[in-house]
Amino acid sequence: MSDFSLRLRQWQQQSGRHHLPWQVNDAYCVWLSEIMLQQTQVSTVLDYYPRFLQRFPTLADLAAAPLDDVLALWSGLGYYTRARNLHACAQAVVRDFAGQFPNDPTLITTLPGIGRSTAAAIAAFSYGYRAAILDGNVKRVLTRWAGIEGYPGVKAIENQLWQLAESLLPARCSDSQQAASEIKAHTQGLMDLGATICTPKNPSCLLCPLASDCQARQSDRQAVLPTRKPKKTIPEKATVMIFLRNAQGDLLLEKRPPTGIWGGLWSLPEVALHTDPVAHIADHLGLNIALSTTLPEFVHVFTHYRLTITPQLAQLVGSDCAKESANTAWFSPAAALAAGIPTPLRKIIHSI
DNA sequence: AAGTCGGGGAT
DNA sequence: ATCCCAGACTT
Numbered sequence: 001m002s003d004f005s006l007r008l009r010q011w012q013q014q015s016g017r018h019h020l021p022w023q024v025n026d027a028y029c030v031w032l033s034e035i036m037l038q039q040t041q042v043s044t045v046l047d048y049y050p051r052f053l054q055r056f057p058t059l060a061d062l063a064a065a066p067l068d069d070v071l072a073l074w075s076g077l078g079y080y081t082r083a084r085n086l087h088a089c090a091q092a093v094v095r096d097f098a099g100q101f102p103n104d105p106t107l108i109t110t111l112p113g114i115g116r117s118t119a120a121a122i123a124a125f126s127y128g129y130r131a132a133i134l135d136g137n138v139k140r141v142l143t144r145w146a147g148i149e150g151y152p153g154v155k156a157i158e159n160q161l162w163q164l165a166e167s168l169l170p171a172r173c174s175d176s177q178q179a180a181s182e183i184k185a186h187t188q189g190l191m192d193l194g195a196t197i198c199t200p201k202n203p204s205c206l207l208c209p210l211a212s213d214c215q216a217r218q219s220d221r222q223a224v225l226p227t228r229k230p231k232k233t234i235p236e237k238a239t240v241m242i243f244l245r246n247a248q249g250d251l252l253l254e255k256r257p258p259t260g261i262w263g264g265l266w267s268l269p270e271v272a273l274h275t276d277p278v279a280h281i282a283d284h285l286g287l288n289i290a291l292s293t294t295l296p297e298f299v300h301v302f303t304h305y306r307l308t309i310t311p312q313l314a315q316l317v318g319s320d321c322a323k324e325s326a327n328t329a330w331f332s333p334a335a336a337l338a339a340g341i342p343t344p345l346r347k348i349i350h351s352i
Numbered sequence: 353a354a355g356t357c358g359g360g361g362a363t
Numbered sequence: 364a365t366c367c368c369a370g371a372c373t374t
Contacts, residue, residue: 035369043360076359081372113372135368201366228366342358
């Protein structure tokens with residue numbers, strides 16, 4: 001398809017990003033960054049990536065660590081299933097691949113938390129393997145360049161985009177060194193172009209190496225491509241979080257179930273709205289509590305619903321000052337902040 | 353095909 | 364407010 005890849009690669013080498021901390025020849029670093037970057041912007045990951053790598057310098061360190069330590073470093077990053085899969089993936093690579101990431105994308109895809117696009121990115125950046133990615137950036141670049149209408153989340157559109165992405169890869173090359181260099185620049189170029197030039201709003205078409213044959217530009221449809229996801233009103237939910245402290249000032253946290261929202265994190269015990277917290281805590285945790293202040297409610301927004309949280313302060317009554325159950329434990333405020341907790345709880349602790 | 357899963361940056 | 368981010372996985 002003309003010299004799409006050549007123009008892309010030349011632009012990448014001239015104007016792309018070359019100093020991101022995960023742009024290294026190391027499959028562990030590349031994999032870690034790709035997982036962190038799923039549905040997460042570069043600027044956010046820049047804050048988490050070095051801390052994580054410092055605590056887990058190698059894949060073996062990560063595989064050997066307790067899941068709670070992984071979740072603590074992931075706290076605030078969101079999509080916590082990624083952290084659980086990351087941990088499981090590290091153990092799988094140690095167990096099944098002698099601690100070395102496989103270089104074939106179809107093999108990489110079998111690992112937990114790695115789909116087709118992430119597998120291709122890992123293979124391309126780590127091993128120079130010729131494989132196509134299709135993330136949000138690429139979907140935007142390609143739908144505009146080829147003038148593809150229809151929401152990319154729909155299967156038929158997505159299949160069309162995968163096919164196009166494959167067809168635009170650099171030509172196969174017998175020189176393996178050159179081939180590796182080309183696929184890396186091509187893949188990075190698509191990401192960089194989408195992030196810095198072909199942006200969702202106000203794209204910088206005057207600086208784009210693909211502008212000359214971009215279908216969206218020729219028909220002035222940059223603003224409507226890619227086709228938006230049909231939006232629906234998101235539901236409202238509400239909960240009361242019990243901020244319970246004992247005589248030492250420690251805070252009672254409850255480990256959330258492994259699946260569902262905030263899976264595996266430590267959070268405050270919750271009580272449904274219009275339910276008596278005293279009776280509920282007595283029934284479920286066997287603790288005798290007394291309520292004090294009800295803090296002002298605040299709204300936490302997720303992708304698929306809005307959660308109104310009412311923090312209810314309470315203290316322990318009687319002598320069972322440190323009683324714990326299977327899924328609860330007492331944390332000092334500092335220990336809570338260092339653990340894997342959801343962002344709203346972090347805000348509550350800081351506000352008190 | 354549609355829903356689940358976070359939090360924040362950019363506008 | 365709204366959109367969307369180097370998506371994967373379950374239903």
